[in-house]
Amino acid sequence: GFPRSINEDKSFLEDLIISIDREISRIGKDPKISRKVIYSVIKKAPSAVSYSTLGKEVELNHVTTREYLGLLEDLFILGISFWKDKDVNFKKEKKIFLRDPFIARIFAEIYNLELRRDFLYEWIVREHLLRKYGEIYYYRNKYEIDILAGDLKIEVKAGKSHRKYPRNVLILDEEDLPRFLMEM
Numbered sequence: 145g146f147p148r149s150i151n152e153d154k155s156f157l158e159d160l161i162i163s164i165d166r167e168i169s170r171i172g173k174d175p176k177i178s179r180k181v182i183y184s185v186i187k188k189a190p191s192a193v194s195y196s197t198l199g200k201e202v203e204l205n206h207v208t209t210r211e212y213l214g215l216l217e218d219l220f221i222l223g224i225s226f227w228k229d230k231d232v233n234f235k236k237e238k239k240i241f242l243r244d245p246f247i248a249r250i251f252a253e254i255y256n257l258e259l260r261r262d263f264l265y266e267w268i269v270r271e272h273l274l275r276k277y278g279e280i281y282y283y284r285n286k287y288e289i290d291i292l293a294g295d296l297k298i299e300v301k302a303g304k305s306h307r308k309y310p311r312n313v314l315i316l317d318e319e320d321l322p323r324f325l326m327e328m
Contacts, residue, residue, distance in 0.1 A: 157250055164221065173215055180204060181212045183255050185222065185240045186248070190263035190290075192227065192237035192282065213240065221247060223274055228281035228292055239282045239290075241267040243274075262302035265321055266290050269300050272325055289313055 165175035180202035187201060199209035216222040223243050227236040242248035245264055252259035273293035274280045281292040287309060291298040297313045299305065305315045316324055 157253075160247070160250065161254070164219070167219060168215065171215065173212065177204065177208065178212050178216060179251075179254075181209060181216060182221070182242070182251050183257070184209075185242065186252055186255065186257050186259070189241070189260075190239065190266050192239045192284065194237050197237075198240070223270060223280075225270065225280050225282045225291070228283060229285075232281060239270075241270050243267070243271050260302070261318070262300070265302060265316075265318065266300040269298060269316065269321065269325070272328055273298075276328060 164178075168175045168178050181198070181204070184198045184201040188198060195206040195210045195213070198213075199206050204212075213222060213224065217224055220243055223241050225239040225241070227233045227238070241263075242251070245268060248264060248267065249259055251257075270280055270291055273291055273296070277293040279293070283289040283292055283297075287307065288299070289297045289309075290300050297310075299309055299313055299315050300321075301315060301317045304317055309315060314324075
């Protein structure tokens, strides 16, 4: 997180965006393109998407989209979860998420996009599990499991789940999240 964000320092929003843009420029990439990619990630969230689908949203080809996603992942702004059954499938659609809720909020505000609680919760759990396990995945077939990490299978909901999931899937709702994160 970012300490100045706690005190709602308005100048911090601008400073953070400028810092991100500078870092991207320093690497020799275009901050406008990185912003387009972030816009597309928020707009498509929390769905699993292909590089092509994400790029089409903002008129970028899949190669450029993939390159900028990698850059934003290297800068710890985005994270990428790949589909996994028995093996990881890098070609299937990916779940892409913003790693910090404050950064997610800033970009959602800039682009006037709704930042729904359900995918913000999913992103927060994803980030915590990524830090703990180093790798996270997702699964979707007859049902979806938002996060696979180690032996954990987790579905994150903003409210109570109305679906049936296999017994070994942990369903986290808004009430369960603080305790789950604290006990990790």
